[in-house]
Amino acid sequence: MASATPTAAAAPLTRDQVVPSRRRIKLPPWLEVAKPRLIPLLLATTLGGMALSEGWPLSSPRLACTLGGGALASAAAGVLNCLWEQELDGRMQRTSGRALPSGRLSPTAAFAGAVSCTLAAATLLVSGVNCLAAGLSLLGLCSYVLLYTALLKPRTTQNIVIGGVAGAIPPLVGAAAATGHVGLSGWWLFALVMVWTPAHFWALALLLRDDYRAVGIPMLPVVKGPIVTARAIRRYGWATALLSLLGVVALPEGGVLYGLLVIPFNGRLLQMVEHLAQDPSSSERAKGLFRWSILYLFGICLLLILSRQSDAALLDAQVRGWMLMLTGGFSGTSA
Template sequence: MASAPIASNLPAEWRDFWALTKPRVMTLVVFTGLCGLLIAPGHIHPVLGFTAILCIALGAGAAAALNQWYEADLDSKMKRTANRPLPAGRMDRQSALHFGVGLSALSVILMGFAVNLLAAAILTVSILFYVLIYTVWLKRRTPQNIVIGGAAGAFPALIGWAAVTGRIDVLPVLLFLMVFLWTPPHFWALSLFVNSDYAAAGVPMMSVVAGTKATRLQAFLYSWPMAAVAIAPWPLGLTGPIYGVSAIVLNVTFLALAARVGFSRESDPALMKAERRLFGYSILYLFATFGVLVVDKLWFA
């Protein structure tokens, strides 16, 4: 870990602690966790269901805070992240560390106390995976950082399901795999048009280490198993046709956009429309896939 920017002597604003939790990323995590909870068979008391989602959000926020605590030096070198509380000098690193550790402990203990131990255990694994495996171990060492680290973002649906059922079944595992396989094309599309940012910070993203051609191809190739896993619940009889047909449409569109990225030769980040389109669509795709799954489950319940 290199030296981080020096913080001002003023105490941080509460808004900076809020920013430390990456609220926008949390939205997606909360949504997938909520969908996992809603599609699970069985019943959970609304207060306990709310608590489970709150704990997922707190855990995600805590992991984001610890990630920024560790990566303050990297963040200060990238335009996209330079205005975060630590690199901008609005907060000292110790406050971020205490906040992250405290929030992690709170989220796990509350989940164990209010919901069940399996959900608390998976939440613990997801926080540790994001902080230790992705942030500390992989991110600065290998261009496969996103591939393996993607598992961290795939846990919420599993946690939501476990909160209701107290066990793990085939459907949430497929959802876990879908988010896991979705992460590489999503982040590699982003890394193609912010390549210079990652290069300046020395992050060995695929586009920095292997070049844009290999990155494009791999983003395209990863989209295939992702699509297969996303559509699989229908032929396996785990969902109804609403999900099945929607999943086919959503994934065919994803593959078409990924193909345009895969076969593009554009080298100027400012002109990378296909990459921006895939990145934007990939976010919509995840929201839509999980949303349709919930509609399907409620419809055929």
């Protein structure tokens, strides 16, 4: 009797399969190293930080300078990250075709581009916004390159937990641009992005753990395995959902609308982290969570902006009026 042929193990997903647009759009080398696909989400959280501030909405010139400076600083950080990891990228099949390890862009040209972007970002933010916004933006750049890329990533499974501070700084930049200081609301969005980051990134790391293992990067899925990673994602997913509810009080106005609309976002997030916890080895569930987590953070920032519209403020006033009426009614009944 012939034995059954064993089913071949599915090949691990590549980053191109996780983010299909990477295959459709071929960027020139000088733009590729700037990692432009990461910039829109960073700018969205910058806008979220602005929307949480009393200075919202900003004037068009200040808004343009803030977003332009933030984009340039992010581009500089991306280039410096590629320079630092050039040798590492060359040893990984997934990244060996990138501009620097493949030789399509020289390190000298890349470094010159990073310096130019940094100087342009600082000039734009100092002259068009304020020194605090410029300083915070440069702090984000340095924390990504030095704290995360150089110090934490090759040394600890908690690299993204601590190094996530780099991606959480844009809301502070937005708050500083709007008011000249960072209030508690800005720090709330900073904390939310910090808590959101591990679940988002570890979902991707589950898909790419073979690549990280091959070059000795101690990502959590490599060191602890999918089960422990899925449990950690679950914890951070719940923490993200709970912390997001504080946006109701973080907003100067419009918190009621935000509170109503954030519920389905959190419901979907929790559903996906629970599904992954039930089957940590599922590439499809990890991929789905990774993609949704991006939409989730975009959605939170959009809700913050929508909640600052005049209609949202009117809804707040109406709800407060109803609550006062109910409170008065109960007081009268008890009397």
